[in-house]
Amino acid sequence: MTFSIHGLAVSRGIAIGRAVVVASSRMDVVHYFIRPDQVEAEILRARVARDAVIDELRRLQEEIPKDAPGELDALLEVHLMLLQDHALAEAIRHWITDRLYNAEWALTTQLEIISRQFDEMDDEYLRERKADLEQVVERILRHMKGAASPIPQLIAPQSGQQLPLDAAVETPLVLVAQDLSPADMLQFKRKVFVGFITAVGGKTSHTAIVARSMDIPAVVGARAASQLIRQDDWVIIDGNEGVVIVDPTPIILEEYSFRQRQNELERERLARLRYTPALTMDGQRVELLANIEQPSDGAAAVRAGAVGVGLFRTEFLFMGRSGNLPGEDEQYRAYCEVISSMQGMPITIRTLDVGADKPLDKAQPKDYYLNPALGLRAIRWSLADPVMFRTQLRAILRAAVHGPVKLLFPMLAHKSEIEQTLAQLRQAQSELDARGVQWGQVKLGAMIEIPAAALMVRSFLKYFDFLSIGTNDLIQYTLAIDRADEAVAHLYDPMHPAVLRLVAEVIAAANVAGKEVCVCGEMAGDLSMTRLLLGLGLRSFSMHPAQILAVKQEVLRADACKLAPWAQDVMDSESPASMLEH
Ligand code: PEP
Ligand code: MG
Numbered sequence: 001m002t003f004s005i006h007g008l009a010v011s012r013g014i015a016i017g018r019a020v021v022v023a024s025s026r027m028d029v030v031h032y033f034i035r036p037d038q039v040e041a042e043i044l045r046a047r048v049a050r051d052a053v054i055d056e057l058r059r060l061q062e063e064i065p066k067d068a069p070g071e072l073d074a075l076l077e078v079h080l081m082l083l084q085d086h087a088l089a090e091a092i093r094h095w096i097t098d099r100l101y102n103a104e105w106a107l108t109t110q111l112e113i114i115s116r117q118f119d120e121m122d123d124e125y126l127r128e129r130k131a132d133l134e135q136v137v138e139r140i141l142r143h144m145k146g147a148a149s150p151i152p153q154l155i156a157p158q159s160g161q162q163l164p165l166d167a168a169v170e171t172p173l174v175l176v177a178q179d180l181s182p183a184d185m186l187q188f189k190r191k192v193f194v195g196f197i198t199a200v201g202g203k204t205s206h207t208a209i210v211a212r213s214m215d216i217p218a219v220v221g222a223r224a225a226s227q228l229i230r231q232d233d234w235v236i237i238d239g240n241e242g243v244v245i246v247d248p249t250p251i252i253l254e255e256y257s258f259r260q261r262q263n264e265l266e267r268e269r270l271a272r273l274r275y276t277p278a279l280t281m282d283g284q285r286v287e288l289l290a291n292i293e294q295p296s297d298g299a300a301a302v303r304a305g306a307v308g309v310g311l312f313r314t315e316f317l318f319m320g321r322s323g324n325l326p327g328e329d330e331q332y333r334a335y336c337e338v339i340s341s342m343q344g345m346p347i348t349i350r351t352l353d354v355g356a357d358k359p360l361d362k363a364q365p366k367d368y369y370l371n372p373a374l375g376l377r378a379i380r381w382s383l384a385d386p387v388m389f390r391t392q393l394r395a396i397l398r399a400a401v402h403g404p405v406k407l408l409f410p411m412l413a414h415k416s417e418i419e420q421t422l423a424q425l426r427q428a429q430s431e432l433d434a435r436g437v438q439w440g441q442v443k444l445g446a447m448i449e450i451p452a453a454a455l456m457v458r459s460f461l462k463y464f465d466f467l468s469i470g471t472n473d474l475i476q477y478t479l480a481i482d483r484a485d486e487a488v489a490h491l492y493d494p495m496h497p498a499v500l501r502l503v504a505e506v507i508a509a510a511n512v513a514g515k516e517v518c519v520c521g522e523m524a525g526d527l528s529m530t531r532l533l534l535g536l537g538l539r540s541f542s543m544h545p546a547q548i549l550a551v552k553q554e555v556l557r558a559d560a561c562k563l564a565p566w567a568q569d570v571m572d573s574e575s576p577a578s579m580l581e582h
Pocket of ligand 2 (some may be wrong): 410448470
């Protein structure tokens with residue numbers, strides 16, 4: 001039966017595919033795609049584990065004391081019957097062969113399907129047999145753990161491992177999960193999943209940002225999605241409207257396929273703007289830059305028409321490595337890769353910004369402090385670990401020999417933090433000098449993403465060559481709204497007058513001081529904000545590459561001179577949002 005689930009639209013476009021529901025089962029298993037030549041071995045692995053459990057249960061049965069209650073024997077008999085069920089073995093074979101799922105994934109997928117069938121049964125006795133099935137599956141999984149396949153995990157990736165993502169799965173697949181970490185998200189390549197749905201998450205959560213950067217339709221905060229959507233259901237993700245349609249009728253499918261084609265046409269039309277200079281109608285030059293997460297994103301940024309990287313979120317180099325952080329040389333190579341792919345265009349490298357919704361590792365307990373967004377994150381983290389911080393600074397300084405690099409520090413708020421940061425930088429430079437290693441000059445920038453920093457912008461301008469406004473955090477901290485919490489997502493308002501006032505004042509102060517200022521939060525790629533930001537005097541926007549040409553189109557249609565007085569009216573209004581709509 002067709003039904004829809006509403007969530008938050010975080011990444012545009014329409015995706016149609018079959019649902020792969022992960023982590024909805026209470027069993028925490030690894031999920032990855034195998035290669036077609038590994039199918040038989042994987043089926044065998046599943047069978048060996050099942051046979052081992054059968055042997056185990058038979059032994060248990062033999063050892064039952066004579067005076068034990070008869071139910072025990074009957075229970076084991078039920079478990080044995082479930083294990084030997086031909087249909088179960090066949091289903092597992094199907095998931096492994098047709099979908100190239102690893103054995104654990106195949107098993108839990110089938111468990112979910114059967115569990116639902118049990119849930120729908122009228123007979124209470126039969127309904128309760130679901131628990132038996134779960135126990136049986138858990139036993140098999142335990143055996144599989146002992147005989148794990150050497151293929152790396154997809155959904156719980158290990159550091160530095162190459163992932164077999166070139167799965168030859170024909171059917172388009174849509175990933176449905178309760179939650180995904182930003183690092184998990186990065187592991188998914190377009191050819192494996194055509195879209196994502198998560199039950200939790202906010203519009204500017206880092207998971208959403210990564211989905212946008214990959215240009216894959218996504219809806220987050222679709223509560224209960226992982227309970228309501230069943231394995232293999234056909235699903236439509238409308239990433240423009242934030243709607244998920246499950247089990248669509250042929251007419252609905254036809255409608256969305258049509259919209260999908262329209263989107264493609266629109267993209268093709270925009271692609272023509274790639275080499276058009278971003279000038280407003282009155283001839284003002286606007287810089288459209290890319291936000292990237294991985295060194296390999298540089299090439300895509302150039303293809304998307306970016307004239308530089310305005311924000312390289314380096315934390316993604318550090319994530320999911322079980323504490324084995326990249327050393328100076330590895331980082332140096334990563335930064336050089338971006339420099340080389342940007343072909344002489346400027347690159348703004350931001351130092352590590354981990355913490356809050358960007359844990360270094362999944363294992364890091366999420367709630368060991370009460371307010372992670374207010375805790376040890378970003379520059380605070382770096383200053384708390386100066387050895388790690390200087391390693392990164394040295395790698396960036398060395399890379400700066402090869403191209404125009406700007407160095408950006410996240411989440412500064414205190415004068416003392418600025419001073420400590422600059423002292424660490426000087427020390428990193430001295431360390432390179434002491435080693436006789438060459439390093440390049442870099443422009444220094446501060447993220448303005450804490451209201452305190454925005455209010456003290458003039459002091460910041462004394463220390464830094466440029467500013468970058470991180471609206472994602474600036475909104476979060478100004479309005480006290482957790483950017484990753486869908487329960488308060490409706491209050492996360494980029495057009496709140498307080499937010500706009502802070503943004504406007506930072507832009508104005510930088511312009512008066514003759515220093516560069518950029519917006520690199522999601523606001524920069526939000527088409528409804530482009531004209532206002534231009535009117536406020538912003539000339540540098542950094543966003544996920546897929547949005548660059550759409551923003552360029554807005555720029556080309558804008559008359560910056562006329563927008564300036566209008567922007568002031570918007571700022572004076574108590575309801576800026578209504579003025580933007582008009
Ligand atoms: C921001 O806060 O706006 C920003 C660009 O940084 P991040 O999203 O990585 O926190
Ligand atoms: Mg930020």
